[in-house]
Amino acid sequence: MKSHTSGLQFTPRTPKAWAHTLLVTNKLCLPLHKRILSSVELLPSSPKADKRAHHNALERKRRDHIKDSFHSLRDSVPSLQGEKASRAQILDKATEYIQYMRRKNHTHQQDIDDLKRQNALLEQQVRALEKARSSAQLQTNYSSSDSSLYTNAKGSTISAFDGGSDSSSESEPEEPQSRKKLRMEAS
Structure with missing residues (x-):
């Protein structure tokens, strides 16, 4: 009885010939690098062949990783x-895009810094206005509790003992003017 060996009439003696015989007889439908790997695994092992196969597998894995990294970068x-x-x-x-994003980030950071400075100035102004308002309220409370003080037509306070004249002395400044100066200093 004859055995069918797919048309080959010789017995392979080298690892390369052995791998080729396995590929032809088994008609593997794997990608080339997997066919080579699977045929190498079936070969009688030698230390050099094992080392080479391992190196080739690692190198293929490294190249695939680099290829995937480039695809990821491209996307x-x-x-x-x-x-x-x-x-x-x-x-x-990618280099152009990184430079563009750095410039954009720098611009945004400058905007953030400007807004922080503006915010600090506005908070300072709010505190100054609140302080001026509280001192004005204290002044109003003091004026209303003192029955001897009245307001004249100009809006300035006068004493009941003043005689009711609308004129003010040159040596004493009026209250609203000094308050106005405070507001100007605060802003």
Whole structure:
């Protein structure tokens, strides 16, 4: 009884010939690098062959990782999303995009710093206005509790003992003017 060996009339003696015979007889439908790996695994092992196979597998894994990284980088750059581009183009466009984003971030940071300074000034003004308002309220409370003080037509306070004249002496400044100065100093 004859055995069928797929047309081969010799017995392979080298590892390469052995792998080729396995590929032809088994008609594996794997990608080339997997066919080679699976055929290498079936070969009688030698230390050099094992080392080479392991090195090749690691190198293939490294190349696949680099390829995936470039695809990921390409998809991260808005001007290249979904397009085919060489590695050099991907790196150039990624560099341009990084520089653009750095400039944009710098501008935003300047805006943030300006707004912080504005906010601090506004808070300072609010505190000054609150202080002026509380001192004005104290002045109003003091004026209303003192029955001997009245307001004349100009809006300034006068004493009941003043005789009711609308004139004020040159040596004593009127109250509203000094309050106005406070507001100007605060702003």
